[in-house]
Amino acid sequence: MGARGRRGVRRKAAGVKKVARARAAPPPDTQWPPWEVFLQERSGAPHEHAGSVHAPDAELALQNARDTYARRGPVTSLWVVESRHISATTPEDSPSYLGPGPDKIYRHPRFYRGAKE
Amino acid sequence: MSAAVVEFLLRLGDDRLVLGHRLSEWCGHAPIVEEDIALANLALDCIGQASAWLELAGELEGRGRSADQLAFFRGPPEFRNCLLVEQPNGDFACTVVRQVLFDAVGANVLEQLSRSRDARIAAIAARALVEVRYHVRHGRDWWLRLGDGTEDSHLRMQHAVDELWPFGAELVASDEIDRSLAESAVGADLELARAASERELAGLFARTGLERPEPPPFPPSGGRQGKHGEQLDHLLSEMQSVARAHPGAQW
Numbered sequence: 001m002g003a004r005g006r007r008g009v010r011r012k013a014a015g016v017k018k019v020a021r022a023r024a025a026p027p028p029d030t031q032w033p034p035w036e037v038f039l040q041e042r043s044g045a046p047h048e049h050a051g052s053v054h055a056p057d058a059e060l061a062l063q064n065a066r067d068t069y070a071r072r073g074p075v076t077s078l079w080v081v082e083s084r085h086i087s088a089t090t091p092e093d094s095p096s097y098l099g100p101g102p103d104k105i106y107r108h109p110r111f112y113r114g115a116k117e
Numbered sequence: 118m119s120a121a122v123v124e125f126l127l128r129l130g131d132d133r134l135v136l137g138h139r140l141s142e143w144c145g146h147a148p149i150v151e152e153d154i155a156l157a158n159l160a161l162d163c164i165g166q167a168s169a170w171l172e173l174a175g176e177l178e179g180r181g182r183s184a185d186q187l188a189f190f191r192g193p194p195e196f197r198n199c200l201l202v203e204q205p206n207g208d209f210a211c212t213v214v215r216q217v218l219f220d221a222v223g224a225n226v227l228e229q230l231s232r233s234r235d236a237r238i239a240a241i242a243a244r245a246l247v248e249v250r251y252h253v254r255h256g257r258d259w260w261l262r263l264g265d266g267t268e269d270s271h272l273r274m275q276h277a278v279d280e281l282w283p284f285g286a287e288l289v290a291s292d293e294i295d296r297s298l299a300e301s302a303v304g305a306d307l308e309l310a311r312a313a314s315e316r317e318l319a320g321l322f323a324r325t326g327l328e329r330p331e332p333p334p335f336p337p338s339g340g341r342q343g344k345h346g347e348q349l350d351h352l353l354s355e356m357q358s359v360a361r362a363h364p365g366a367q368w
Contacts, residue, residue, distance in 0.1 A: 032149070053151050060258060064151035066251075067158050 035061040036086060037069055038079040047079050055080075121294045122235075123178045124197065125304055127187070128341060129226075130170030131198035134188055135349070136219060137163030138356050139206055148209055155255060159216070162248040169241045189360035193350050194343040201284035203340070203349040210263055210273035214281050217256040217321065221314035222288040222307075224249050229305035238303065257321065264325030271326065279330055286336030289314065 032054040038047035050069040055061035061080040070078060089097055140160035147153035171184035201219060206212050227249055230242035263270040289311035291299070298304025322329045339345070360366070 054149060055151070056262070060262070063255060063258060064155065067155040068151055071158060 032056045034083040035065070035080045036083050037061075037065040038081075039065075039069055039075050040077040040079075041074055043076050045076075047077065052083060053080075058082075119177055121297060122303065123174050124294050125298055126170050126174035126177065126238075127197040128199075130167045130174055130184075130187070131196050132167075132202050132219070132223075133163040133170065134167035135196070135198040135352065136202035136215075137161070137167055138352060139202065139204075139215075140212070142206055143212065152209075156212070159252055159255070162245075162252065166241070166245045166248070169245070173237055173241065185360065189357045190364075193345050193353055196343060196345060196349060196353070197341055198345075198349075199284070199287045199340040200337050200346065201281065201288060203345060203352060204281060204284065205348055207277065207280070208273055210270070210277040211281065213256060213259045213263065214274065214277035216252065217260050217318075218281060218285045218314075219288065220249055220253045220256055221317040222285075222310045224253050224317075225310040225313035226305045226307075228313075229309065232302075233304070234302045253317075260321050261324055264321075264327045274325075275327055278327055282330040283333035283336050285314075286333060287338045287340060290336075290338060292341065 033056075034052045035055050035058075036052050037050045039050045040047045050065075053061060053064040053068055055064050058080060061082075062078055065078050065080050069075075137160045140156050140163060143156040144153065144160070147156050167188070168184045171187045175182040175184060175187055201215060204211070204215060224246070227242045227246040231239055231246055233239040233242065260274070264274045265271065289307045291307040295304060295307050299306040318329075321327075
């Protein structure tokens with residue numbers, strides 16, 4: 001389910017540099033693979049991550065997603081993708097890869113908007 | 118005419134109430150949590166539909182009985198559900214097969230009823246049909262995967278088909294009530310429903326290695342006359358216990 005699957009993605013992300021070891025290890029359990037679920041609440045809106053489900057294939061992943069996340073409130077579209085197909089950054093990546101650099105505020109789009117006024 | 122319509126509505130309502138309760142018994146016990154939620158959704162759909170049919174039945178009956186009173190204060194001989202829906206859940210394969218057999222007929226019945234000359238019947242059927250189309254898809258997906266899955270899943274599915282197949286006949290057995298309501302375009306033609314379910318099931322058998330049983334020489338029946346198995350007593354005593362212990366309670 002949701003929280004669990006999210007961890008699944010992160011685990012996978014953290015394991016990117018340890019592929020060989022991960023392959024040698026026995027499967028962690030007999031669960032079906034996790035799938036990430038994205039749902040769109042109205043036409044034209046972005047598909048947003050809703051959580052995850054376990055499923056043996058794409059068709060059942062959509063069904064499980066529908067039952068788990070799309071039964072309350074309006075949903076116009078569902079996407080599912082097997083979690084292992086998502087590549088993610090690792091926590092160690094963050095400072096150099098994603099850090100905006102608090103000392104380089106001229107890189108923030110806000111800076112230019114402010115300058116115009 | 119009106120008595121026939123009430124009887125017809127009780128059949129529709131009781132089928133879904135009993136099936137919905139059976140499905141709800143899976144809550145917390147399904148093979149995986151996603152399927153637990155799916156089965157609970159099916160149960161809620163069935164119970165919601167039952168509530169609509171029984172409410173209309175109570176209104177047309179004219180004795181002031183609400184859907185709740187019909188659901189919780191009738192005994193087994195007054196229930197009009199077919200025998201298929203009261204069959205115990207068994208394993209997951211039995212639950213899947215029971216649902217597939219029921220919906221193969223039920224979806225077509227609702228389709229016909231959504232064009233009923235009675236606008237209230239048509240409205241309830243049209244709403245229910247949207248839900249039941251999903252039930253059909255859910256059941257079909259499991260039938261195909263378990264029917265052609267592992268040796269164990271295949272054997273369990275074949276066992277479920279063999280056990281439950283005879284109960285399918287009652288779903289399409291029409292009596293005077295069915296025929297007169299079909300003729301007046303209020304009810305559904307069960308012969309059409311039989312043909313539609315035949316197409317659906319033939320497709321499912323063709324796509325898996327499951328063997329289709331012979332037609333039963335003496336198919337079980339009697340549910341529409343209130344002749345049920347002992348299992349319905351147990352189901353109702355559990356389902357009705359709270360309402361009977363606290364009559365008129367609000368929650």
